[in-house]
Amino acid sequence: AFGPSDPKLLRKPLSLFRITMAAMIIREETKALMAQWRLSLGRRASSSLAGNLKNVKPQQASAKAPAATQQRNLQNITISSSSGPSMPFPPTMLREAPVQGQQTTTTTATPVSLVACTAVNAGKQVELEFADGSRYEVHASWLKDSNPCNKGADFYRTSASDVWKLRDYTVSQVSPLQGGRQLEVVYETSAGARHTDVFEAQWLHAFAPFVGKALNSLATRAPEIKGTGSLLKDLYQRRKPWMSDVEMPTFDAATLVESEEEQIKFLETMICPGICLIKGVGTPERLEREFAGKPIEDLVYKLVGKFNQHPVRSTAFGVMRKTVDSAKQGADYDMSNPLSMHTDHSVYQGTPGFLQFLYQAEGTVRSKVCDGLALAEYVKEHHPKAYKLLTEVQMTHSSRNTLYTKEGAPRSVYDNTTSPAPFELVQTHSIIELDDEGHVQKVIQSETKRGVCALPFDVYEDFMEAYEMWTQLCEDDRFIKHFHWPEGSAVVTNNYRTLHGRASVPPEMNRTMAFGYVNKILVENRYRLLKQNQAERANPELDSQWLTRVPNQVLERLVLASE
Numbered sequence: 113a114f115g116p117s118d119p120k121l122l123r124k125p126l127s128l129f130r131i132t133m134a135a136m137i138i139r140e141e142t143k144a145l146m147a148q149w150r151l152s153l154g155r156r157a158s159s160s161l162a163g164n165l166k167n168v169k170p171q172q173a174s175a176k177a178p179a180a181t182q183q184r185n186l187q188n189i190t191i192s193s194s195s196g197p198s199m200p201f202p203p204t205m206l207r208e209a210p211v212q213g214q215q216t217t218t219t220t221a222t223p224v225s226l227v228a229c230t231a232v233n234a235g236k237q238v239e240l241e242f243a244d245g246s247r248y249e250v251h252a253s254w255l256k257d258s259n260p261c262n263k264g265a266d267f268y269r270t271s272a273s274d275v276w277k278l279r280d281y282t283v284s285q286v287s288p289l290q291g292g293r294q295l296e297v298v299y300e301t302s303a304g305a306r307h308t309d310v311f312e313a314q315w316l317h318a319f320a321p322f323v324g325k326a327l328n329s330l331a332t333r334a335p336e337i338k339g340t341g342s343l344l345k346d347l348y349q350r351r352k353p354w355m356s357d358v359e360m361p362t363f364d365a366a367t368l369v370e371s372e373e374e375q376i377k378f379l380e381t382m383i384c385p386g387i388c389l390i391k392g393v394g395t396p397e398r399l400e401r402e403f404a405g406k407p408i409e410d411l412v413y414k415l416v417g418k419f420n421q422h423p424v425r426s427t428a429f430g431v432m433r434k435t436v437d438s439a440k441q442g443a444d445y446d447m448s449n450p451l452s453m454h455t456d457h458s459v460y461q462g463t464p465g466f467l468q469f470l471y472q473a474e475g476t477v478r479s480k481v482c483d484g485l486a487l488a489e490y491v492k493e494h495h496p497k498a499y500k501l502l503t504e505v506q507m508t509h510s511s512r513n514t515l516y517t518k519e520g521a522p523r524s525v526y527d528n529t530t531s532p533a534p535f536e537l538v539q540t541h542s543i544i545e546l547d548d549e550g551h552v553q554k555v556i557q558s559e560t561k562r563g564v565c566a567l568p569f570d571v572y573e574d575f576m577e578a579y580e581m582w583t584q585l586c587e588d589d590r591f592i593k594h595f596h597w598p599e600g601s602a603v604v605t606n607n608y609r610t611l612h613g614r615a616s617v618p619p620e621m622n623r624t625m626a627f628g629y630v631n632k633i634l635v636e637n638r639y640r641l642l643k644q645n646q647a648e649r650a651n652p653e654l655d656s657q658w659l660t661r662v663p664n665q666v667l668e669r670l671v672l673a674s675e
Contacts, residue, residue, distance in 0.1 A: 224317035225292035235282030246331040248324030253278040259309040260657035315658045318669040341664035351384040353486030356593050365392040369414050379639045386606030395600045396473050405429030405626030408471035416638045419628035424533045426520025429628040451614040453586040458509040458558035459537035465629030471602040475623035479615035482591040484555030488544045498578035502543045505575045510538040510563035554608040643671045
């Protein structure tokens with residue numbers, strides 16, 4: 113063996129192994145020394161802070177910021193870091209150091225907690241660093257403009273003139289509260305007025321990629337927000353087509369009313385697979401037109417909101433019966449007339465009926481549905497030329513509605529003694545509508561309501577060949593799901609996706625069916641509310657004042673973090 117001062121050792125080249133071992137020993141010793149240094153600094157800092165806190169007078173919040181005043185409590189703070197002049201060491205050195213201040217609250221940091229913050233550029237911006245390592249710079253005026261204290265009990269801004277004063281505010285002090293769960297911001301105006309706001313760190317973390325300047329590689333930059341967006345977008349993009357063997361999801365009406373979690377599941381189900389059966393809706397007290405659809409109308413109001421109101425009909429729901437009088441309203445109302453597979457509202461511009469509710473008020477039948485997404489995917493894979501035509505060439509659906517009197521009551525279209533309240537309907541569109549990213553957004557199909565189409569001469573024959581194939585596929589048993597539909601239950605379909613046909617009614621069976629629709633905006637915003645409530649249940653500190661009035665793209669980050 114060689115001694116440490118042996119000249120032979122000095123002349124012998126060091127092996128890579130020895131160099132590596134030496135580096136590892138030095139690194140481990142350094143870690144131990146740094147840990148001791150952090151602990152020592154933390155104790156020194158906590159002693160200093162404990163003395164200083166006795167002399168701290170809380171900043172007086174402005175009269176317009178009651179929420180900020182309620183949230184501030186300087187005697188209940190866990191300081192993760194500080195960038196003020198009284199701290200003689202970098203804030204990052206205190207991230208793992210236990211700080212023992214007067215009446216401190218110890219909390220476990222989450223990735224969205226604040227670990228450092230400082231005002232920069234003469235208080236015009238604020239730098240924020242989160243526990244996940246991301247760092248952003250945000251405008252001080254954005255903070256002042258965005259705090260929930262600017263809203264009233266009606267969720268509207270309390271002043272229309274505050275926007276004129278934003279540039280007069282600069283940040284004089286920022287500090288983490290509650291172990292980094294909150295941020296306190298003290299502003300000053302050119303006149304010397306002071307104002308204090310408190311922010312939830314999770315809320316800031318959700319907004320930062322959209323409004324902040326990324327300061328390191330861990331800070332992501334979100335795309336600029338364009339359009340309203342949707343909390344259902346991710347589910348929408350992950351939809352799967354289904355065939356005749358699909359299992360139809362089933363819900364219980366009473367459970368849906370009682371459970372918001374079940375309501376969330378229901379609305380997600382209506383995106384994929386886009387069909388379900390609700391049992392236990394019950395039967396109406398009376399079968400007259402004004403009462404036949406009340407059970408489903410009341411249920412839908414509790415789950416989503418009001419049915420769309422028909423332009424003329426006195427009730428929001430329609431009623432079909434297996435009677436001679438009902439058949440006189442036209443082919444749609446004649447239950448002896450077989451209907452091809454179709455979507456509803458093909459003649460209404462924009463297709464206002466997004467969800468369709470079909471309620472079996474009287475009688476038990478068998479019915480059928482098929483998946484327009486599956487049809488579209490099949491054509492795309494096996495007949496790409498036809499798919500291109502069906503997604504690009506536009507045809508017209510149109511009709512004149514004369515089904516109701518001026519009082520909103522049903523009338524016979526064959527009766528010239530009653531006066532109708534007529535209105536025109538027209539929609540020109542592609543059979544398969546795609547969104548900006550090429551996903552199937554909507555299928556619109558109703559051969560009986562197809563109008564006179566002004567198709568270009570050069571594409572007419574090719575398009576009609578593709579359309580004929582499409583209508584045949586709509587009736588193909590490989591795609592059609594048959595199901596049992598009992599009295600007192602409701603079938604719900606996504607009318608942008610699911611086609612339905614005429615139910616099979618036994619000869620001796622009386623049948624009364626009520627139907628109604630809700631629009632897409634109502635569904636989207638109901639889902640938004642339900643997800644906000646769900647996020648608040650998971651984290652009560654992130655309540656409605658933080659979850660409302662924010663873009664869907666930001667809210668998505670907030671609600672996903674709470675799941």
